[in-house]
Amino acid sequence: MSYRNTVLFGLVLTWLLLPRFTPGPALAGQPAPVELKTAEARLLVDAQGRLAIEPADPSSPAPAPFRTPLWVLTLAEGTNVFRPGRQVTVSQAEPPRVSATSHGVRLLYDGIRHGDKLLDIQLDLTITVAGNEFHFGGTLINNCKDRIVTEWKYPILLGIEAARNAPEHVAPALLWPDGLGRRFPTRESFGSHRTADYPGMGGTMQWLAFTHGQTGLYFACHDDQCRPKTFAVATSSASAGYDVSLKHAPYCAPGERWEAPPTVLMPYRGTWHVAARHYRQWGESWLEPLPKAQWAQDSTGWLLAILKQQNGDLMWDYGKLDRLADLAEERGLDTLGLFGWAHGGHDRYYPDYIPDPKMGGPELLKQSIKKVRDRGTRVILYANGQLIDSATEFYRLQGVETMVADPRGAPAFQMYNKFKATSTPIFVTACTAAPAWQERMLALALQAHDLGADGILFDQLGVVGPKQCFTQSHGHKTPTDSDARFELLHKIARHMHQLDPQFIIMTEGVVDAEQADVAYFHGCGPGFFYYEPGPAETLFAEMFRYTYPTFTGTQRAPHPLLTRNFANFACTFGLRFEIESRYTADVKYLTTDEVPTPQEYADCNSPPDVSLVQTVPRQQSAQYMNQVAELRKQHGDLLLRGRFIDVDGLVVEGSGIVAKAFESDRQVGVILWNPGAEPRSARVSVTNCEFSAAYAPGATAAVDRNAPVEPESIRLLVWNRQ
Structure with missing residues (x-):
């Protein structure tokens, strides 16, 4: 999902309504x-x-x-x-x-x-x-x-x-x-x-x-x-x-x-x-996280693929999941995120997710998921955690039982229109405290497990802000108590963990306390999208990553490719890779040697960066992604399972180089990233550690730690703890 629109009018009122008083001297006779x-x-x-x-x-x-x-x-x-x-x-x-x-x-x-x-x-x-x-x-x-x-x-x-x-x-x-x-x-x-x-x-x-x-x-x-x-x-x-x-x-x-x-x-x-x-x-001191499935912690990233779009474009039927796994493997990715996998396509007919006969039906979906998993690729199925399509039987029969309503009983509407030439589905927002909604979400998790998936993504539950629901019959004590996303995720995650400890819950975005129950996050928001750190840059992924050093989540890259720097950015901040196949032109880019034209994306309301699609060869992108993924797997104790420590204990000399560190019990690893167009040098020392070796993506042996870092490249320096 894309960013929700934020309105600052309420904040303006917040401060306009604050009376301002100037400080006065202590009154005579007043106590100290x-x-x-x-x-x-x-x-x-x-x-x-x-x-x-x-x-x-x-x-x-x-x-x-x-x-x-x-x-x-x-x-x-x-x-x-x-x-x-x-x-x-x-x-x-x-x-x-x-x-x-x-x-x-x-x-x-x-x-x-x-x-x-x-x-x-x-x-x-x-x-x-x-x-x-x-x-x-x-x-x-x-x-x-x-x-x-x-x-x-x-x-x-x-x-x-x-x-x-x-x-x-x-x-x-x-x-x-x-x-x-x-x-x-x-x-x-x-x-x-x-x-x-x-x-x-x-x-x-x-x-x-x-x-x-x-x-x-x-x-x-x-x-x-x-x-x-x-x-x-x-x-x-x-x-x-x-x-x-x-x-x-x-x-x-x-x-x-x-x-x-x-x-x-x-x-x-x-x-x-x-x-x-x-x-x-x-x-x-109080958060009790569910044990995380090791495969999720070790994941290098995912290929997010919309099988069927909102307008009915069918891009991948169930029989082609094996081909998607090929594309993921070529890029060093170990997980498929299947969006638009049900009869309505992506962003239509929620919360009804029925395997689509046009894509092959439920048995072929089961067989194809099993085939993909047998080769070592994980599969996540999509469900939206807070949207109800007003055109569904679910809304007609259970809307009042499940929707967020204002004091007059009117629903809260949302719209996500993917194409200019297609009418927009009208969604109402679900009340996550409503028992009927919690039951439906658990049923979808059980369905995903029955279909053989490794997990389910409840979209948007780390993105949307708190809602107030004025429907008293939902059981929440006040309108504010209706925001029960933590309770919802907790109930489902604990139920599914008892059923299968390897089955995981995902969501889009992140809220800190969700880490108790969500094993893997689909990145969305500031800091997940690519940026280059610098003195004037306001994006600051270090804030969350240092506060939660073992956080597991993908970067956000709404393109069917990663550039070298997109891959370097993810590795530097410990984010897992992501590429997205959302449109027919994306499929063309991924599966042929033809370059999509801007006109092929003209009907899309949120296309990828077409200039990247036209200028970055797919094989070049795939090769570099694979090389960086291999580096991360070879040094998984640092770059996948390690703790992000930012610059703790580091002394870095050099300009134009981004340096971030990860630690395991035995080692400290420092990623040096040169996002620029010229070679750059940096010298790094780590307190109370002895230097071991330096490594680079694609290199078959250790590299010179003191050589300049090439443009749009990274280097891993490893120290042993003394």
């Missing part, structure tokens, strides 16, 4: 602020509930002192969370009662003010110390008889700047959890505002960081229930830095209370890797 300390910072809370954070290193990023508001609530008229009325945003209250506790400080707001009314809504906020962390906790108590608390922004930190000890404060760099990651070195590169909606492609993890030199500020939500939330950052109008907030959607009804998951603020010293390791350690 309550002080909390870690080894890296101290935090002050004054009698008005305002904060100041003072890092031990004055150059470290920190918010402006004693700014308000700390929180904002959105209230809706009514008592039924599934039928909220008119909404208002409020950020004023009676002054809090501030008191020191054994572990921190408590701020108790006894009422929320809206205009001249004092609403019976309490906020019981706590800030505590745990190690070097400041934990922001809170309980919302709604005793207002006719208001629902639909949103809660907390905490809000304004004016985050670095180098407060210098004459001119500066904006820190920002690490942002979009796809595999982004890094914005300047305010200009960041823009005016962004949101990260977790879980989804735009919010793949629950952390971000502001960095400056060898210092940083970690901002995260340690929510092991992985509930939907929105991180928002905007350039500050009152400083050189940024404003940041975290928004929850509690839908807290009258008479209810809601406890916020802890937000963690941690000033630190060191590179951004300190923040990534901190989030990783928190995740390891």
Whole structure:
């Protein structure tokens, strides 16, 4: 699937609705602020509930002192969370009662003010110390008889700047959890505002960081229930830095209370890797991953093939799966991803997946899958995890039981039109919490297993952002609780693992907590597509890859080929290869010596890069892919099963060379990638390791570690641990 469209209008409103107050001096006679300390910072809370954070290193990023508001609530008229009325945003209250506790400080707001009314809504906020962390906790108590608390922004930190000890404060760099990651070195590169909606492609993890030199500020939500939330950052109008907030959607009804998951603020010293390791350690403390099938960890990549397109173009019948396996093998790929394998073709008639008589029927499909698997190639069958075609019997009979609906009962529509000359199927979005939808998805996994496949891909469940469903009969307690993708994947993965430990679940994109149940990810989003790292580049795959060093996922390459640099990019960041055969012209490229013309793709709404198809010979692409795949298999303990460690322990001298490291228990391997058009040299040393040898794709023996790396080439340098 292609990227979903993102709309920033809501973020603009987020910041327009935030009242801005300038800091004032402490009032005469007010008690001294309550002080909390870690080894890296101290935090002050004054009698008005305002904060100041003072890092031990004055150059470290920190918010402006004693700014308000700390929180904002959105209230809706009514008592039924599934039928909220008119909404208002409020950020004023009676002054809090501030008191020191054994572990921190408590701020108790006894009422929320809206205009001249004092609403019976309490906020019981706590800030505590745990190690070097400041934990922001809170309980919302709604005793207002006719208001629902639909949103809660907390905490809000304004004016985050670095180098407060210098004459001119500066904006820190920002690490942002979009796809595999982004890094914005300047305010200009960041823009005016962004949101990260977790879980989804735009919010793949629950952390971000502001960095400056060898210092940083970690901002995260340690929510092991992985509930939907929105991180928002905007350039500050009152400083050189940024404003940041975290928004929850509690839908807290009258008479209810809601406890916020802890937000963690941690000033630190060191590179951004300190923040990534901190989030990783928190995740390891509670996430219980299913044992991963070894074949998935060892996979070099897949050939994604659409057998039948949305418009009915039949490109591969079931009898040709063996030919697809030939094409994969020629390129060093060990897996086939079969899309459009059912009667409706790709992106039509979901969630009905019936083996197509026109392609040979169910028995030929079974036989062909077995034949492919017998030769050592794995097979994954496609199913969409969240789309219902409105033209199906399933929608007619079970639509209300399964679809996401707004407060008026109207479905949420989506459209994916592959061809200009073909009418667009109209999809409605499924509620992943609906029992009927969960039953259908499990049935599809069982069907894939019965057909002999090695796994099933539930498309889009790592891509789409959280949805709110207002259909009470689905069983979710609030509209927000309807986003149950983790529960859905967990149930299916555990059921299928008991049936067959080698059968895997895949999805498109990635959300961190999905790694508990998804063995292999089909890449989608920033960092999965090709880019060349550089000082001004904002794509930053290192963020996710370093946080999760054994992550297994493909690059995203919507072409029937990889260029040398596309293959090098995947190897450098530890992503598995991907090529895609989606259109009849792609099949022509893969199976003949004829070069497709632009006109052959003219009807396609999302064609491959036609210039690549026309200029990169298929045999040349296949040969280099195979050579890199062989290098990865020969050094699989590093390049397939190893841990991505970025530049930990490395000293690299040279320009224009990308260096990334992987480690096993015994060795460290460093990939040197020269994406440029001229030979480039680099010298590398690794702390506490002894150099062993250097290797290159296609070379029959070790190569000279000191020779320049040729254009569009990679080299593997291996060290043994001492």
